[in-house]
Amino acid sequence: MKRSVRSPRAVTALRRGAAVATAALLAVLTATAVPANAAGTAPTRDEIYRELGVADQPVDYVVLVDTSGSMAAKGRYNTVRSTLRVFLDGLTRADHVALITFDNHPEERYIGPAGDAAKIVSRLPKAPNPSGATDIGTALDQALHELERTDAADVASVVLLTDGKHDPPRGSDYPKSSGAPWDKLRKRAKALGERTELAGYALPLGSGATGVNLLGKVVENTLVLRPDSIQDLSAYLRRAGDSTRARSAARLLAEDKGKGVTASWTDTGVRDLTDGSATASVTFRSATRHVPLTVSGVRVSADGVPLDVTGVPKQLTLKPGESRKYTVRLAGGPGAGALPYRRTEDGRAALRVSGQVSSSWQRALAPDVDLKIPDGVAVTGDPLVARAEVGSVYFLPAVFSALVAALVLGWLWWRSVNRPPLHGVLTAVPVFGVEIPDRIALSGRRVGFRPRRGGQGTVHGRRRRTAEGPRVDLLIRYTPAGASGRPDQVTCEPGGEAMVGGLSFTHLPLESAAGPGSGADAVAPGTGRS
Secondary structure: OOOOOOOOOOHHHHOOOHHHHHHHHHHHHHHHHOOOOOOOOOOOHHHHHHHHOHHHOOEEEEEEEEOOHHHHHHHHHHHHHHHHHHHHHOOOOOOEEEEEEEOOOEEEEEEEEOOOHHHHHHOOOOOOOOOOOEOHHHHHHHHHHHHOOOOOOOEEEEEEEEOOOOEOOOOOOOOOOOOHHHHHHHHHHHHHHOOOEEEEEEEEOOOOOHHHHHHHHHOOOEEEOOOOOHHHHHHHHHHHHHHHHHHHHHHHHHHHOOOOEEEEEOOOOEEEOOOOEEEEEEEEEEOOOOOOEEEEEEEEEEEOOOEEEEOOOOOEEEOOOOEEEEEEEEEEOOOOOOOOEOEEEEEEEEEEEEEEEEOOOHHHHOOOOOOOOOOOOEEOOOOEEEEEEEOEOOHHHHHHHHHHHHHHHHHHHHHHHHOOOOOOEEEEEEOOOOOOOEEEEOOOOEEEEOOOOOOEEEEEEEEEEEOOEEEEEEEEEEEOOOOOOOOEEEEEOOOOEEEEOOEEEEEEOHHHHOOOOOHHHHOOOOOEEO
């Protein structure tokens, strides 16, 4: 019968020393003696078993009882009969019991469901076989045969009670304590362990009971329980039952091993944080099917966007598979950065959750069941989109105004240097010839002129710094009549002379230009001002 879910083997727990096993037993007995747990206290192991429904999980028990002649000594056999009833009383009707006695050969005394301990024990012989040998090999062979049936449970235990060594009768298939027959038994047990949780519990009933060690040679996961006296047998049988129930619980909890708590933003839509705050929700989920989980020291924050996240309690407990949503307050948001102009800024706020994950079941189930719960909360899902209107509405207008002012000031400076106001009169006369000079009145910042001899030109000023102080030179551009291409250019100092294009230009300052012929009549024909 193939198991759908497998749990890790309890190899380490089964191989612990007697001292560790005794401590575990005391812990279990103490836990079961406590009444139902009050609110806020950790549950006992029995309460966990009830929650899991361990009693409803079938377990196969094969109980091998030595009925050789030596079992009559010191009341051993009678003690076994009485203590077996206590052990069987701890089983449920879902369990399956095979009670087998062995001396010269094994004999099935009871095969069927548990639940009626008196009926099962009554199938034992009244007394051991006075002349019976101790054939442990054939007893183990019969035990494996019983567990190899197709309807066997997923958890199985072989309990061996004997007071002697392997002492088979003549003709036994297991004449010695080792050899090929035992190798075959071991291979069968290994194959059986591939499909079921198989463990052995050997209880020696005397100082010379070396035969119990043979169970460990056949069944790998075997724990040898060594009572100090035959009177301790009941407690040690109870330990075997407790260990088997722990293995059943481990099998049920195998699917929860390594599973913990996840957290995510419930809705990753846009959150408007223009006013500095908004609401969102965070969902915590338990990934377990059976185990309740608690997260302590919970702290929620965000990466990628400076946000303070509040609204999640410092501690929360989740039932198996439970999802719980918390509404949280977000404070902060995207910043304006180095350029504080008004704009819409988006940021991706990745959820970050810190806290210690544990379970109230861990201590009660240890060391038999290790849940391996992840310590931290795993964050899943996409980041939250945080949006805000950042920067000042006055920033861009102020920058634009400052830019315009700078352009205006720059233009004014350029004009004061490259287009200063013109003053005085500029005369123009041919270089070779005697004519009345053309008089060009200078005003404004640029003057155009057309001499009588033809052609056209312009005059504008250029402010310069000199050793004597600032001055305004005249830049004269003139194109003679009939010429093409770029106009010729010459610079004329204040009150100075310059020649260009066959004309001689002379600048007359205001004081020199005053007198007859000045004014509007002094302007050369066709001139213009700008």
